[in-house]
Amino acid sequence: MTQQPMSDERRPANDGRKAAARNRAALVAAAREIYAECGLEAPLSAIARRAGVGQGVLYRHFPDRAAVATAILDENVRQVEQAAAARDADMAQVLGVLTWHLTESAAFIGILHADGAAGRSGVPSYASALSERVERALRRLLPDGHRLASVNDDLMIAVAMVSGAVTGHTREEREHRARAAWRLLGVEVGPVRSYDG
Amino acid sequence: MTQQPMSDERRPANDGRKAAARNRAALVAAAREIYAECGLEAPLSAIARRAGVGQGVLYRHFPDRAAVATAILDENVRQVEQAAAARDADMAQVLGVLTWHLTESAAFIGILHADGAAGRSGVPSYASALSERVERALRRLLPDGHRLASVNDDLMIAVAMVSGAVTGHTREEREHRARAAWRLLGVEVGPVRSYDG
Amino acid sequence: MTQQPMSDERRPANDGRKAAARNRAALVAAAREIYAECGLEAPLSAIARRAGVGQGVLYRHFPDRAAVATAILDENVRQVEQAAAARDADMAQVLGVLTWHLTESAAFIGILHADGAAGRSGVPSYASALSERVERALRRLLPDGHRLASVNDDLMIAVAMVSGAVTGHTREEREHRARAAWRLLGVEVGPVRSYDG
Amino acid sequence: MTQQPMSDERRPANDGRKAAARNRAALVAAAREIYAECGLEAPLSAIARRAGVGQGVLYRHFPDRAAVATAILDENVRQVEQAAAARDADMAQVLGVLTWHLTESAAFIGILHADGAAGRSGVPSYASALSERVERALRRLLPDGHRLASVNDDLMIAVAMVSGAVTGHTREEREHRARAAWRLLGVEVGPVRSYDG
DNA sequence: AATGAATGAGAGTTCATTCAT
DNA sequence: GATGAATGAACTCTCATTCAT
Numbered sequence: 001m002t003q004q005p006m007s008d009e010r011r012p013a014n015d016g017r018k019a020a021a022r023n024r025a026a027l028v029a030a031a032r033e034i035y036a037e038c039g040l041e042a043p044l045s046a047i048a049r050r051a052g053v054g055q056g057v058l059y060r061h062f063p064d065r066a067a068v069a070t071a072i073l074d075e076n077v078r079q080v081e082q083a084a085a086a087r088d089a090d091m092a093q094v095l096g097v098l099t100w101h102l103t104e105s106a107a108f109i110g111i112l113h114a115d116g117a118a119g120r121s122g123v124p125s126y127a128s129a130l131s132e133r134v135e136r137a138l139r140r141l142l143p144d145g146h147r148l149a150s151v152n153d154d155l156m157i158a159v160a161m162v163s164g165a166v167t168g169h170t171r172e173e174r175e176h177r178a179r180a181a182w183r184l185l186g187v188e189v190g191p192v193r194s195y196d197g
Numbered sequence: 198m199t200q201q202p203m204s205d206e207r208r209p210a211n212d213g214r215k216a217a218a219r220n221r222a223a224l225v226a227a228a229r230e231i232y233a234e235c236g237l238e239a240p241l242s243a244i245a246r247r248a249g250v251g252q253g254v255l256y257r258h259f260p261d262r263a264a265v266a267t268a269i270l271d272e273n274v275r276q277v278e279q280a281a282a283a284r285d286a287d288m289a290q291v292l293g294v295l296t297w298h299l300t301e302s303a304a305f306i307g308i309l310h311a312d313g314a315a316g317r318s319g320v321p322s323y324a325s326a327l328s329e330r331v332e333r334a335l336r337r338l339l340p341d342g343h344r345l346a347s348v349n350d351d352l353m354i355a356v357a358m359v360s361g362a363v364t365g366h367t368r369e370e371r372e373h374r375a376r377a378a379w380r381l382l383g384v385e386v387g388p389v390r391s392y393d394g
Numbered sequence: 395m396t397q398q399p400m401s402d403e404r405r406p407a408n409d410g411r412k413a414a415a416r417n418r419a420a421l422v423a424a425a426r427e428i429y430a431e432c433g434l435e436a437p438l439s440a441i442a443r444r445a446g447v448g449q450g451v452l453y454r455h456f457p458d459r460a461a462v463a464t465a466i467l468d469e470n471v472r473q474v475e476q477a478a479a480a481r482d483a484d485m486a487q488v489l490g491v492l493t494w495h496l497t498e499s500a501a502f503i504g505i506l507h508a509d510g511a512a513g514r515s516g517v518p519s520y521a522s523a524l525s526e527r528v529e530r531a532l533r534r535l536l537p538d539g540h541r542l543a544s545v546n547d548d549l550m551i552a553v554a555m556v557s558g559a560v561t562g563h564t565r566e567e568r569e570h571r572a573r574a575a576w577r578l579l580g581v582e583v584g585p586v587r588s589y590d591g
Numbered sequence: 592m593t594q595q596p597m598s599d600e601r602r603p604a605n606d607g608r609k610a611a612a613r614n615r616a617a618l619v620a621a622a623r624e625i626y627a628e629c630g631l632e633a634p635l636s637a638i639a640r641r642a643g644v645g646q647g648v649l650y651r652h653f654p655d656r657a658a659v660a661t662a663i664l665d666e667n668v669r670q671v672e673q674a675a676a677a678r679d680a681d682m683a684q685v686l687g688v689l690t691w692h693l694t695e696s697a698a699f700i701g702i703l704h705a706d707g708a709a710g711r712s713g714v715p716s717y718a719s720a721l722s723e724r725v726e727r728a729l730r731r732l733l734p735d736g737h738r739l740a741s742v743n744d745d746l747m748i749a750v751a752m753v754s755g756a757v758t759g760h761t762r763e764e765r766e767h768r769a770r771a772a773w774r775l776l777g778v779e780v781g782p783v784r785s786y787d788g
Numbered sequence: 789a790a791t792g793a794a795t796g797a798g799a800g801t802t803c804a805t806t807c808a809t
Numbered sequence: 810g811a812t813g814a815a816t817g818a819a820c821t822c823t824c825a826t827t828c829a830t
Binding site: 043044045055056059064065 | 802803804805806807
């Protein structure tokens with residue numbers, strides 16, 4: 001309220017380059033938490049606040065809401081891709097990783113409904129891009145005789161179905177329901193876990 | 198400082214009582230359309246606008262958002278119930294009706310994800326009420342040897358899966374995808390059509 | 395369907411940080427004026443408009459209606475408290491200060507009706523908090539033989555009565571009527587003026 | 592919802608003339624109750640609902656909000672006038688009646704702040720008209736040596752002060768506080784009761 | 789005369805986004 | 810680069826008032 005220039009009153013540090021990367025990471029982590037708590041509709045300001053940065057910083061790193069979501073989801077998709085790219089990868093294992101992300105991240109669920117739905121109202125455009133990356137990763141591993149190989153759509157429809165089984169449920173229920181879903185589909189799934197190399 | 202008496206001049210038509218039923222119908226139709234386009238989160242004001250009535254009219258007919266949604270979805274649920282209550286009802290037929298509504302109404306899709314998820318964030322409470330009505334209707338018809346009868350959750354998980362298969366897709370795609378989904382589940386489905394007695 | 399990005403074109407000035415203090419002051423001043431004219435029930439939007447700021451700014455500075463009112467009235471109450479805390483304070487002098495604020499601020503009048511009326515319909519809760527501060531300040535100075543010391547309620551009832559005498563009247567009339575009121579109560583009042591140290 | 596002319600389906604009676612008077616009475620009674628519960632700001636629709644009539648009826652009988660308030664308050668004022676017009680009326684008795692209405696009707700309190708304040712913002716115009724009727728009634732009885740007779744304003748200022756003492760308090764507290772107020776003013780008050788001839 | 793539906797203007801609140809510092 | 814205040818539109822919900830029936 002006074003006119004003092006607030007000389008050095010604990011003014012937030014400005015560490016230059018280093019800070020930028022740190023802030024980006026903080027934002028991504030914060031977004032993950034906030035999304036988990038409030039869903040994809042959470043106010044961006046909440047993310048900035050949780051990350052401990054100003055809202056301007058958020059906009060510096062991410063031009064819009066979609067960019068934030070993509071940044072979060074990209075990590076999930078990448079793990080699926082990496083699992084699929086591993087030398088000894090097989091379908092069941094990769095579906096295990098996929099399922100792990102499905103149960104872990106409520107935000108991730110949404111994009112798996114999106115295959116072939118680019119530009120559809122309600123389906124953010126980034127979702128189909130991510131969905132396609134998942135599809136490419138999986139299709140490469142689809143053995144000819146696989147339950148989901150006979151009809152072209154089946155693979156991603158099945159994935160969407162499992163997503164549907166977990167939508168709207170808590171983390172705890174999601175794993176159970178996802179397993180049940182794969183079982184009903186008659187598809188074998190490997191251990192449900194994150195992929196880290 | 199309370200309420201202005203209305204700018205004056207040219208107060209638009211007041212069609213009197215007769216309009217009541219007409220307006221309600223227009224609101225329901227508009228809501229169905231808007232929901233189909235924007236999902237259940239659509240602004241109520243958009244519904245009123247589309248219906249060609251003032252917002253007050255919407256609030257007269259429906260005290261709150263849940264009432265609007267329920268009014269729309271109730272009709273879908275009721276048809277499923279009626280199909281299930283028919284003398285010669287069998288599971289496949291009723292699933293056909295269910296599937297018809299799934300393809301017809303984007304809004305209906307949402308509630309089928311809601312089973313057992315009452316009070317979950319993002320899952321409005323009326324959704325689980327409706328979901329339970331669907332469950333009761335279906336479970337009565339579930340023959341002992343049915344593919345979905347072995348585990349208790351299976352029935353509604355399967356329904357949620359089919360919903361997941363169609364979420365985010367257009368009317369046209371929905372029927373195809375829903376059929377594919379049931380096929381992947383190995384569940385027989387009768388003709389996909391509305392139930393009208 | 396959530397929030398539009400702003401119509402575009404000609405986004406009005408954003409004076410940056412400096413404006414914060416200026417805006418807060420403008421809001422307080424505007425609130426004082428509007429309250430004086432319309433009472434505590436005045437629309438918050440009128441205050442923002444009068445202050446020349448967007449409604450968002452008002453909400454940034456004051457989370458709710460009570461915060462606005464408190465910010466305005468706090469200053470009045472504080473002066474009474476300070477007058478009462480002065481080394482050589484005596485009842486008559488402090489009542490002079492009280493009376494000055496009563497004539498100066500129509501909003502201040504309202505809270506003096508609130509003693510012991512916490513949570514009463516129409517009596518906002520902050521009003522009784524402020525009322526109690528006034529009571530504490532005055533009671534400390536109440537000499538044993540004072541006209542208002544014999545019965546416990548008398549002090550604040552008398553204050554409420556003087557408030558009643560001025561409610562609904564113009565600034566000019568208020569001083570005259572307040573003096574008349576104290577005279578009718580047989581209570582001596584010092585010079586009617588603000589306290590500034 | 593059907594198109595039937597609802598032949599005689601319990602259509603609300605339309606008893607002609609008689610009903611008009613009955614409705615008016617119901618509206619006044621309802622307004623009294625609603626005002627007591629919700630204050631003068633209560634929605635007019637609530638009054639109509641409580642009275643069991645359509646809103647149109649309310650508007651037929653009372654052109655606007657002020658007219659409703661006046662109708663209610665008129666009854667209070669009339670009793671004071673009648674008490675003052677009684678053959679053996681004396682000041683103390685009439686003040687007792689006045690005080691009774693002050694404690695009985697929260698709505699009545701407001702108008703007694705209004706003397707000489709016609710057209711003041713926040714002071715509805717009908718209030719000063721009613722206030723003047725009260726003043727006329729009382730002044731006629733003011734004996735020359737009365738405590739409130741020496742200065743011209745004193746009478747109504749005193750009344751406003753007592754109103755101020757009770758504003759914002761519950762029925763129960765009001766009587767106590769009003770008595771305390773008159774005592775502090777050194778004015779004798781007769782039994783606090785309604786006047787009924 | 790009564791009914792009660794319709795109207796639409798606010799009031800309150802929340803947020804995406806910009807921008808001076 | 811970071812900060813965080815400002816902006817204002819959009820959304821929900823409430824009412825005073827009118828008017829066809």
